[in-house]
Structures are given as structure tokens and as C-alpha cells.
Amino acid sequence: QVQLVESGGGLVQPGGSLRLSCAPFGIVFTMYTVGWYRQAPGKQRELVAVISSGGSPTYADSVKGRFTISRDNAKKQVYLQMNSLKSDDTGVYYCNANGAFGDNHWGQGTQVTVSS
Numbered sequence: 001q002v003q004l005v006e007s008g009g010g011l012v013q014p015g016g017s018l019r020l021s022c023a024p025f026g027i028v029f030t031m032y033t034v035g036w037y038r039q040a041p042g043k044q045r046e047l048v049a050v051i052s053s054g055g056s057p058t059y060a061d062s063v064k065g066r067f068t069i070s071r072d073n074a075k076k077q078v079y080l081q082m083n084s085l086k087s088d089d090t091g092v093y094y095c096n097a098n099g100a101f102g103d104n105h106w107g108q109g110t111q112v113t114v115s116s
Helices: none
Strands: 003-007 010-012 018-025 032-039 046-051 057-059 067-072 077-082 091-099 104-106 110-114
Touching: 003 091, 018 032, 018 091, 018 110, 032 067, 032 077, 046 067, 046 077, 046 091, 057 067
Parallel strands: 010 110
Antiparallel strands: 003 018, 018 077, 032 046, 032 091, 046 057, 067 077, 091 104, 091 110
16 A cells, blocks of 8 residues: 655744655655645645656746755655745645556645745
8 A cells, every 4th residue: 555654844934944754655666756746725736846766856936946855765755845935835735656657646745834
């Protein structure tokens, strides 16, 4: 059974930082593109950042220069370092693992709230 366990969400003031972590279980981690999506209230889920099995990152334009995605294949974890947070970054952040054969898996989501 595949399970993606997320951690690191919370409440932060504008301009602050948070680090999200995701540990996928039940997959061959090195064979998956992994990353983060988010969903704000009343909006569709959108890509934030993903990183390929080879380590190539892709970012949404809205987070470029502020967020950094990384993966540790030895620890089987993916991280999202979020700096200079804005109120528009508020939402539920979901970890995602997408396999080469088309299988797609989601975490349960972690809340990120940026507010003063």
C-alpha cells in the first residue's frame, strides 16, 4: 500500500519561512517524480514544484526564487523550503508521487497559513 506522509505545515507571518517534508512509503522512490501541489479555498489544486527522478526541478512561476524543492534518495524524502511567504501561498499542500508507468499518489495534505 502506498502512503505519502507529510509534515511541516503551520502558521507563519508574511515574509517568514517553512519547510515541508514528505516521506513516501510503498514505492521505489528513485523511480518517481515527486513534488508538491497546493489548493487554496475556492480554487483548483495547482502545481507548486516537482523534482524528477534525475533531480531536475520544475516550479510554478509564482514561487520561483522563493521556494526550493529537493530530494534525498538515501532517506527517501522530498522537501520544500518556502521562503518569503505571502498570503497568496496559503492553502493545503499535497505531496505527490508520479511514476513512470502512470501511477499517481497523493498525501493527505498539510495546511500552510500565511497571516499576520
